[in-house]
Amino acid sequence: xxxxxxxxxxxxxxxxxxxxxxxxxxxxxxxxxxxxxxxxxxxxxxxxxxxxxxxxxxxxxxxxxxxxxxxxxxxxxxxxxxxxxxxxxxxxxxxxxxxxxxxxxxxxxxxxxxxxxxxxxxxxxxxxxxxxxxxxxxxxxxxxxxxxxxxxxxxxxxxxxxxxxxxxxxxxxxxxxxxxxxxxxxxxxxxxxxxxxxxxxxxxxxxxxxxxxxxxxxxxxxxxxxxxxxxxxxxxxxxxxxxxxxxxxxxxxxxxxxxxxxxxxxxxxxxxxxxxxxxxxxxxxxxxxxxxxxxxxxxxxxxxxxxxxxxxxxxxxxxxxxxxxxxxxxxxxxxxxxxxxxxxxxxxxxxxxxxxxxxxxxxxxxxxxxxxxxxxxxxxxxxxxxxxxxxxxxxxxxxxxxxxxxxxxxxxxxxxxxxxxxxxxxxxxxxxxxxxxxxxxxxxxxxxxxxxxxxxxxxxxxxxxxxxxxxxxxxxxxx
Amino acid sequence: xxxxxxxxxxxxxxxxxxxxxxxxxxxxxxxxxxxxxxxxxxxxxxxxxxxxxxxxxxxxxxxxxxxxxxxxxxxxxxxxxxxxxxxxxxxxxxxxxxxxxxxxxxxxxxxxxxxxxxxxxxxxxxxxxxxxxxxxxxxxxxxxxxxxxxxxxxxxxxxxxxxxxxxxxxxxxxxxxxxxxxxxxxxxxxxxxxxxxxxxxxxxxxxxxxxxxxxxxxxxxxxxxxxxxxxxxxxxxxxxxxxxxxxxxxxxxxxxxxxxxxxxxxxxxxxxxxxxxxxxxxxxxxxxxxxxxxxxxxxxxxxxxxxxxxxxxxxxxxxxxxxxxxxxxxxxxxxxxxxxxxxxxxxxxxxxxxxxxxxxxxxxxxxxxxxxxxxxxxxxxxxxxxxxxxxxxxxxxxxxxxxxxxxxxxxxxxxxxxxxxxxxxxxxxxxxxxxxxxxxxxxxxxxxxxxx
Numbered sequence: 049x050x051x052x053x054x055x056x057x058x059x060x061x062x063x064x065x066x067x068x069x070x071x072x073x074x075x076x077x078x079x080x081x082x083x084x085x086x087x088x089x090x091x092x093x094x095x096x097x098x099x100x101x102x103x104x105x106x107x108x109x110x111x112x113x114x115x116x117x118x119x120x121x122x123x124x125x126x127x128x129x130x131x132x133x134x135x136x137x138x139x140x141x142x143x144x145x146x147x148x149x150x151x152x153x154x155x156x157x158x159x160x161x162x163x164x165x166x167x168x169x170x171x172x173x174x175x176x177x178x179x180x181x182x183x184x185x186x187x188x189x190x191x192x193x194x195x196x197x198x199x200x201x202x203x204x205x206x207x208x209x210x211x212x213x214x215x216x217x218x219x220x221x222x223x224x225x226x227x228x229x230x231x232x233x234x235x236x237x238x239x240x241x242x243x244x245x246x247x248x249x250x251x252x253x254x255x256x257x258x259x260x261x262x263x264x265x266x267x268x269x270x271x272x273x274x275x276x277x278x279x280x281x282x283x284x285x286x287x288x289x290x291x292x293x294x295x296x297x298x299x300x301x302x303x304x305x306x307x308x309x310x311x312x313x314x315x316x317x318x319x320x321x322x323x324x325x326x327x328x329x330x331x332x333x334x335x336x337x338x339x340x341x342x343x344x345x346x347x348x349x350x351x352x353x354x355x356x357x358x359x360x361x362x363x364x365x366x367x368x369x370x371x372x373x374x375x376x377x378x379x380x381x382x383x384x385x386x387x388x389x390x391x392x393x394x395x396x397x398x399x400x401x402x403x404x405x406x407x408x409x410x411x412x413x414x415x416x417x418x419x420x421x422x423x424x425x426x427x428x429x430x431x432x433x434x435x436x437x438x439x440x441x442x443x444x445x446x447x448x449x450x451x452x453x454x455x456x457x458x459x460x461x462x463x464x465x466x467x468x469x470x471x472x473x474x475x476x477x478x479x480x481x482x483x484x485x486x487x488x489x490x491x492x493x494x495x496x497x498x499x500x501x502x503x504x505x506x507x508x509x510x511x512x513x514x515x516x517x518x519x520x521x522x523x524x525x526x527x
Numbered sequence: 528x529x530x531x532x533x534x535x536x537x538x539x540x541x542x543x544x545x546x547x548x549x550x551x552x553x554x555x556x557x558x559x560x561x562x563x564x565x566x567x568x569x570x571x572x573x574x575x576x577x578x579x580x581x582x583x584x585x586x587x588x589x590x591x592x593x594x595x596x597x598x599x600x601x602x603x604x605x606x607x608x609x610x611x612x613x614x615x616x617x618x619x620x621x622x623x624x625x626x627x628x629x630x631x632x633x634x635x636x637x638x639x640x641x642x643x644x645x646x647x648x649x650x651x652x653x654x655x656x657x658x659x660x661x662x663x664x665x666x667x668x669x670x671x672x673x674x675x676x677x678x679x680x681x682x683x684x685x686x687x688x689x690x691x692x693x694x695x696x697x698x699x700x701x702x703x704x705x706x707x708x709x710x711x712x713x714x715x716x717x718x719x720x721x722x723x724x725x726x727x728x729x730x731x732x733x734x735x736x737x738x739x740x741x742x743x744x745x746x747x748x749x750x751x752x753x754x755x756x757x758x759x760x761x762x763x764x765x766x767x768x769x770x771x772x773x774x775x776x777x778x779x780x781x782x783x784x785x786x787x788x789x790x791x792x793x794x795x796x797x798x799x800x801x802x803x804x805x806x807x808x809x810x811x812x813x814x815x816x817x818x819x820x821x822x823x824x825x826x827x828x829x830x831x832x833x834x835x836x837x838x839x840x841x842x843x844x845x846x847x848x849x850x851x852x853x854x855x856x857x858x859x860x861x862x863x864x865x866x867x868x869x870x871x872x873x874x875x876x877x878x879x880x881x882x883x884x885x886x887x888x889x890x891x892x893x894x895x896x897x898x899x900x901x902x903x904x905x906x907x908x909x910x911x912x913x914x915x916x917x918x919x920x921x922x923x924x925x926x927x928x929x930x931x932x933x934x935x936x937x938x939x940x941x942x943x944x945x946x947x948x949x950x951x952x953x954x955x956x957x958x959x960x961x962x963x964x965x966x967x968x969x970x971x972x973x974x975x976x977x978x979x
Contacts, residue, residue, distance in 0.1 A: 218573050
């Protein structure tokens with residue numbers, strides 16, 4: 049394990065975190081909030097540790113997959129711990145576990161909160177909460193490696209550990225350029241959303257935070273009613289953008305370089321849109337009796353479906369009181385998740401496509417034992433390595449999921465609450481059902497359960513293995 | 528530049544690695560998924576699996592906007608086809624590896640008619656490199672500059688050279704030769720020496736000089752400079768064939784020891800003035816019988832690295848011959864170079880080097896004043912050739928008054944075809960071609976030699 053380069057990158061993480069905190073400071077200045085000082089103190093702390101460590105580039109540039117995984121996990125933990133400090137310093141959250149839960153929920157774009165009254169928070173803290181979504185959505189290390197000159201291998205190994213989905217593809221030959229392109233697309237789309245929201249009459253502060261929440265598919269709102277208080281137009285805009293941010297960013301790149309047919313041929317994209325359409329249809333029919341008009345029902349159904357499948361977690365209505373069929377559809381959508389290579393969480397549509405094809409192949413194999421079936425996606429053979437990693441991912445996912453449900457059961461809540469709490473955090477969605485439904489929060493859990501759920505959020509965002517590797521003894525052995 | 532490499536064997540991978548390091552955008556294509564997997568993640572390039580000669584594949588790799596396509600698969604015909612298709616599908620320079628000796632006489636026709644920019648024959652290139660060294664056996668490596676008017680020669684300082692303990696300035700005053708010490712490799716470090724640098728035994732010293740002057744220098748420090756008169760080659764492969772052909776045209780007596788009877792007959796048919804011996808090259812008695820102790824040079828070209836190294840060690844023990852050892856695998860090169868086996872030849876490296884030189888030259892014609900660029904001293908330093916087209920801060924001023932960057936030397940000045948090794952009083956003038964040796968990479972203009 050090459051510790052010097054890991055510390056070097058971690059140092060840079062702290063420096064960048066300090067830089068990120070400049071924005072909430074500006075917000076505090078504009079609104080004249082004394083809580084801004086808590087950010088200044090955190091920034092000084094970050095720089096005091098980060099600058100000396102990152103000043104000298106280590107001589108030993110060796111960087112293998114193990115280093116990539118460890119660096120990414122440690123970075124996210126460090127980022128969350130430091131990011132939690134402003135909540136504590138300002139005194140709005142007094143329990144350190146709560147502050148950590150809230151920050152991890154922010155960076156992992158979960159959007160699950162322990163706060164019962166969000167509106168009581170000063171604006172700079174609200175801004176920081178939403179901004180962590182934006183940073184975490186595309187990935188901190190992707191951002192840093194688009195700026196930091198490291199060797200080629202380290203770029204790819206960091207990207208592999210942080211990017212969601214069964215396999216990482218490059219848009220252009222260089223990983224660094226790929227990272228830059230991804231951020232450019234991400235940034236532009238966020239700006240477009242802010243402009244449209246402003247055009248729809250949303251105040252600037254609200255549109256910025258909502259756009260951050262949508263772009264990172266996070267889901268922290270600045271209102272207790274989440275998105276319920278905004279006009280139908282604004283809700284529809286957010287619906288569309290949630291769906292857009294849940295699409296694989298490679299497709300936007302293909303559109304940018306005018307390879308339209310290749311972009312729209314993507315099986316994952318088609319599947320994703322199909323699931324959204326089907327789920328919206330079912331829920332619209334199922335909840336038709338609850339709302340005044342078909343249009344309103346459709347709006348709520350589409351918003352909730354988009355919000356859950358992209359694992360954003362905004363809500364326009366309390367879907368916890370919906371009929372069972374609709375509630376079940378939503379819980380299932382939590383597991384499906386968004387497309388690979390997007391900012392969303394969950395198991396990912398592409399993994400499901402591969403899994404279903406594996407099942408079909410297995411069936412064909414029973415009927416024609418001599419047949420040779422390779423799984424294909426977008427007309428290309430999916431390599432065995434990828435299929436295997438998808439299978440293993442799913443097994444690890446189920447096991448960790450079950451373990452988490454078991455661990456938080458100690459709190460003695462009902463099964464639906466526990467199950468959906470884990471589903472909502474593991475898949476980075478945010479709200480669950482019953483006691484953790486859209487109108488309530490995670491404050492009811494004990495510290496132990498909160499830590500378990502915090503761990504689930506990290507594991508879910510980094511797709512299990514980077515975090516697990518931290519706990520493997522082999523990782524830290526010299527030989 | 529955007530570069531497509533088809534075929535990811537050793538040469539393709541070495542090329543991709545180096546080109547990515549030099550900040551090019553590389554797409555690698557190979558038919559074998561396993562081979563592609565084996566390519567290290569360290570190489571920051573797109574890796575595609577498929578047939579590089581298919582138009583769809585080339586299109587996907589971006590042939591329409593690519594600057595260079597390099598085809599280095601195992602098959603000559605496939606390489607040529609790849610280049611041909613790339614020429615028609617896009618507008619890029621194409622480089623193909625063609626190794627079949629049958630084509631080697633028709634290279635120019637193929638190049639011209641098929642519109643291929645460069646054809647490289649690895650065995651021929653290796654043979655050329657070997658014969659260049661045999662012409663000048665005291666050097667370990669020779670790089671020609673300025674169309675061969677200047678050479679960069681690398682040699683190892685041995686106790687009998689009377690160089691140990693002398694500073695670079697002393698060397699100048701003592702031997703009064705028009706040569707410049709351009710770089711010294713000692714253990715793992717590379718230095719571009721200044722006047723006070725002291726040379727030690729065991730250093731690898733690179734000098735810049737015209738061929739005549741370097742010969743004079745070597746004579747003065749007591750090294751034999753004559754070309755060898757006889758060569759014993761073990762292993763009768765393609766390199767041996769090309770080498771024997773080149774050497775016999777230089778009137779060097781050549782003996783080739785080859786195990787395979789049929790191959791011997793083929794060689795016998797193809798080569799004149801060459802003695803072909805059918806026998807096992809690892810047979811001690813045979814080697815002694817064929818004059819291992821009296822030959823002036825001994826070249827091991829079998830397909831087994833171990834055999835080559837072993838034979839060279841044996842020859843070192845038994846004779847004073849100039850040793851040249853072919854090594855295929857690159858992985859343990861630092862170990863092999865410690866064995867002191869004379870000149871090592873890595874055919875794969877040579878192929879990659881030739882192609883890299885072409886790519887660099889192409890790169891340099893785009894938006895920079897560098898005429899040619901060579902990577903020297905294990906790629907840890909560069910030698911750049913600048914053409915001085917206009918007056919600037921560096922022209923007309925005696926070199927000793929110019930505040931040069933650290934680790935930088937003006938290697939030589941080519942004024943109207945005459946080579947000067949510059950001294951402190953010399954000035955750079957408009958119209959000169961100047962060669963700069965430096966370990967600082969990324970120079971684009973002659974003015975970059977100034978310390979800022």
